[in-house]
Amino acid sequence: MEKDHIEDEVVLFGSWSSSICTRVHIALKQKGIPYKYVEENLQNKSQLLLSYNPVHKKVPVLVHKGKPIPESLLILEYIDEFWKDDAPMLLPGDPHHRAKVRFWAKFHDEKMAPNVYKMIFAKGDKDQVGKAVAEFDKLLTVFEQGVQNDFPAMFQSVGEGHQEMGFLEIVAGVKICIYEAVEATVGAVFDTAKHPAFTSWVNALKELPLMKEHLPPHDKLVARIKFVLDQA
Amino acid sequence: MEKDHIEDEVVLFGSWSSSICTRVHIALKQKGIPYKYVEENLQNKSQLLLSYNPVHKKVPVLVHKGKPIPESLLILEYIDEFWKDDAPMLLPGDPHHRAKVRFWAKFHDEKMAPNVYKMIFAKGDKDQVGKAVAEFDKLLTVFEQGVQNDFPAMFQSVGEGHQEMGFLEIVAGVKICIYEAVEATVGAVFDTAKHPAFTSWVNALKELPLMKEHLPPHDKLVARIKFVLDQA
Numbered sequence: 114m115e116k117d118h119i120e121d122e123v124v125l126f127g128s129w130s131s132s133i134c135t136r137v138h139i140a141l142k143q144k145g146i147p148y149k150y151v152e153e154n155l156q157n158k159s160q161l162l163l164s165y166n167p168v169h170k171k172v173p174v175l176v177h178k179g180k181p182i183p184e185s186l187l188i189l190e191y192i193d194e195f196w197k198d199d200a201p202m203l204l205p206g207d208p209h210h211r212a213k214v215r216f217w218a219k220f221h222d223e224k225m226a227p228n229v230y231k232m233i234f235a236k237g238d239k240d241q242v243g244k245a246v247a248e249f250d251k252l253l254t255v256f257e258q259g260v261q262n263d264f265p266a267m268f269q270s271v272g273e274g275h276q277e278m279g280f281l282e283i284v285a286g287v288k289i290c291i292y293e294a295v296e297a298t299v300g301a302v303f304d305t306a307k308h309p310a311f312t313s314w315v316n317a318l319k320e321l322p323l324m325k326e327h328l329p330p331h332d333k334l335v336a337r338i339k340f341v342l343d344q345a
Numbered sequence: 346m347e348k349d350h351i352e353d354e355v356v357l358f359g360s361w362s363s364s365i366c367t368r369v370h371i372a373l374k375q376k377g378i379p380y381k382y383v384e385e386n387l388q389n390k391s392q393l394l395l396s397y398n399p400v401h402k403k404v405p406v407l408v409h410k411g412k413p414i415p416e417s418l419l420i421l422e423y424i425d426e427f428w429k430d431d432a433p434m435l436l437p438g439d440p441h442h443r444a445k446v447r448f449w450a451k452f453h454d455e456k457m458a459p460n461v462y463k464m465i466f467a468k469g470d471k472d473q474v475g476k477a478v479a480e481f482d483k484l485l486t487v488f489e490q491g492v493q494n495d496f497p498a499m500f501q502s503v504g505e506g507h508q509e510m511g512f513l514e515i516v517a518g519v520k521i522c523i524y525e526a527v528e529a530t531v532g533a534v535f536d537t538a539k540h541p542a543f544t545s546w547v548n549a550l551k552e553l554p555l556m557k558e559h560l561p562p563h564d565k566l567v568a569r570i571k572f573v574l575d576q577a
Binding site: 168180183 | 400409412415419420426440441451491
């Protein structure tokens, strides 16, 4: 693929196994933005990807009109800002609600998600897995109560009549939906019975057509996690 | 202080020694937003602060119309969004420029700044300090070249004719200006001769009236760092 680009062209560089890339697919599709997709081999990244994200050398990168934007959260903000007249908006309109959505998205990515990586990379060490599971449960309780407090309708709002995902659903929801694949390799990530509101939200998210279309296939992802662990 | 509030009231909960609180002072002052300031004792935080930021229990928290917004970067975004017609804007208008400013702000906070904490908490262990200084220098080179590439005028733009700070200047600049106090306790954070463009930017930032008004006083901050180290 050449670096030349046509005006207004949107290209996403990603990997099928990366749930942070899934975030970008869903955001673009919801907005109805046509885009090209370039699948990267994470074991042998393209020179083009490295030139677009020389600092972190990671997917996803969105290239719009030849200009690269790395990092999924920054890409979501960009999509909302550039196509600001195209519904649905990912972030709510009210500045205080926006701050709260960003707060919980950050909490998910910086506090909760690292514990799932710890579970995986504990490579079966029961003590380490147990510690990460306990820590995740504590954080999930904070997340569940906090989101319910800030957005009382959010966990009940996904379903038949409401197919669109907002910023927090795309950021946290997509990641959480792939925990099934983690569970297939390390055991339960969290106790669904202890978190009914959160669990029903996740289950409803999994049924959304865009989620079904773009979530990494379960069996393939399980095999991938095992492969990465064998290499680690 | 009571939780009752008057309509439109803006209250900042902060600490004089916290440079992330300085960010918020400067952003509010630049926009011309009147606000009350509540100094928190970080050794004995108020119940009100804990109720406003129960998750992280940290300053700064901005309370506007009785609604709390924690975390300095989220507060800066909020200020720009709520007072969106009040110049100066902290973020540029162009969505791609906004993404790049957020990228470097995040790079500063997540990659560069933690090395300065490592220098401090190495408590004089020369190996550890040396490692953190070397890592900081590597990251600073990336930051300096990256920002110059993305915003060729930025490092030369601060001075007599240009007193306003943008998002990146407020986020990275404020932190970097307090490194003098770090240097007084652990030695040089970085080699100014190796980073002339960056250094002249920092020196120009230090001369801005709002920076002079709100940066923690040098001697007091040095004493504070020594006190925290004695407790650690």
